[in-house]
Amino acid sequence: MKRVISRVxxxxxxxxxxxxxxxxxxxxxxxxxxxxxxxPQASAMTMTPADIPSRRSKLGLGKDFLAVFDVGPGSxxxxxxxxxxxxxxxxAHHTNYAEPPDHFLYxxxxxxxxxxxxxLRDPVHPRLARQFGSVGAYGYPHSFADLPxxxxxxxxxxxxxxxxxxxxxxxxxxxxxxxxxxSAIVPGHPNIRPxxxxxxxxxxxxxxxxxDMMGAQVSHVAQVWRLSDLKLLKTMPLxxxxxxxxxxxxxxxxxxxxxxxxxxxxxxxxxGLFLVRNLAGDDPTLQHVYDFGYRGCEVPVVVGDYLVExxxxxxxxxxxxLHDPEHPHEVDRILLPPDEYPHWxxxxxxxxxxxxxxxxxxxxRVRFATIDRRTGKLTxxxxxxxxxxxxxxxxxxxxxxxxxVFSNP
Numbered sequence: 267m268k269r270v271i272s273r274v275x276x277x278x279x280x281x282x283x284x285x286x287x288x289x290x291x292x293x294x295x296x297x298x299x300x301x302x303x304x305x306p307q308a309s310a311m312t313m314t315p316a317d318i319p320s321r322r323s324k325l326g327l328g329k330d331f332l333a334v335f336d337v338g339p340g341s342x343x344x345x346x347x348x349x350x351x352x353x354x355x356x357x358a359h360h361t362n363y364a365e366p367p368d369h370f371l372y373x374x375x376x377x378x379x380x381x382x383x384x385x386l387r388d389p390v391h392p393r394l395a396r397q398f399g400s401v402g403a404y405g406y407p408h409s410f411a412d413l414p415x416x417x418x419x420x421x422x423x424x425x426x427x428x429x430x431x432x433x434x435x436x437x438x439x440x441x442x443x444x445x446x447x448x449s450a451i452v453p454g455h456p457n458i459r460p461x462x463x464x465x466x467x468x469x470x471x472x473x474x475x476x477x478d479m480m481g482a483q484v485s486h487v488a489q490v491w492r493l494s495d496l497k498l499l500k501t502m503p504l505x506x507x508x509x510x511x512x513x514x515x516x517x518x519x520x521x522x523x524x525x526x527x528x529x530x531x532x533x534x535x536x537x538g539l540f541l542v543r544n545l546a547g548d549d550p551t552l553q554h555v556y557d558f559g560y561r562g563c564e565v566p567v568v569v570g571d572y573l574v575e576x577x578x579x580x581x582x583x584x585x586x587x588l589h590d591p592e593h594p595h596e597v598d599r600i601l602l603p604p605d606e607y608p609h610w611x612x613x614x615x616x617x618x619x620x621x622x623x624x625x626x627x628x629x630x631r632v633r634f635a636t637i638d639r640r641t642g643k644l645t646x647x648x649x650x651x652x653x654x655x656x657x658x659x660x661x662x663x664x665x666x667x668x669x670x671v672f673s674n675p
Contacts, residue, residue: 328355372410407420407422473491475521477517504538515534520565558575600635613672633646
């Protein structure tokens with residue numbers, strides 16, 4: 267009987283191709299947020315506004331810009347198709363993690379406290395739609411997420427000035443108008459610094475990490491908010507175990523929503539991984555579920571039932587099976603050359619490609635890898651995009667990429 271049913275289903279698919287599973291179209295473009303730098307390998311790690319002149323001089327900085335590269339099938343792969351310079355560069359940093367449905371991409375220069383919003387509806391002719399700095403008392407935005415209502419929610423690290431106090435959340439409508447803003451300040455927790463965020467719309471929840479970009483203090487919490495009114499519901503301590511040698515319960519970085527739309531995991535910069543328990547309830551908590559083993563972990567992406575994490579200190583990309591979120595296990599890893607320190611990952615929408623940026627030898631290139639969505643297996647691609655070239659605006663030399671995003675199909 268099973269064979270008969272299988273044959274009938276096969277016949278239906280052959281007869282009616284529309285019944286066959288749709289194969290996502292590959293992304294044709296990669297949007298790269300970068301800054302011009304004559305000396306990209308120079309040491310300029312200081313991170314305060316007072317250091318801006320020195321930083322610009324040491325790195326030989328020019329402009330922040332958005333570049334558009336062809337990454338579609340065919341011989342045009344890696345071709346620069348557009349470049350849009352904007353303001354003076356200080357530290358080109360995060361963008362949205364994926365291209366928003368409305369094609370308006372947020373990109374910030376963190377230390378410069380400047381955020382640019384790009385209109386990508388015509389991807390080969392990007393346009394600067396608007397820009398902003400601080401929003402009232404809130405400054406230094408870090409991460410951006412699109413909301414089901416079409417708005418954009420941003421984490422702001424600080425309020426009242428540079429590293430003065432915890433920042434908060436700011437919601438923008440599609441025209442850039444501020445809809446709501448709320449504080450992350452909690453008495454007894456002076457080191458809260460909103461970092462990144464995960465939106466669990468099914469549960470009317472937001473989860474934010476807490477870590478200071480400049481590393482001036484350590485935070486040991488993550489926060490849960492109600493999406494519908496941005497009310498702060500709980501500041502959750504990261505539980506530490508007494509036998510840990512390293513403080514993996516510090517600096518919650520990049521919360522991520524899993525494929526079920528209800529489960530959120532919270533990595534830390536020290537490579538711990540925590541599961542949010544009772545997220546839909548009144549008293550959510552964090553459970554430690556995994557230690558990646560390294561001590562420098564950065565931007566992850568969720569690919570089906572897998573969490574793919576950049577291990578900066580290990581020169582590695584790791585694929586973690588989260589079919590059972592309480593018992594994750596590693597299924598594969600890519601080891602990069604010892605002079606490459608991965609930081610950012612971007613996932614092709616519906617596809618299997620990953621784009622990687624970082625530090626060291628990755629300071630001036632974009633790498634690519636693929637992931638098997640069924641097994642989590644990772645494969646490093648030999649192809650790269652070199653960010654040292656003659657640029658259309660007259661800049662001759664290197665650029666440092668950071669946030670990169672595949673175009674929507």
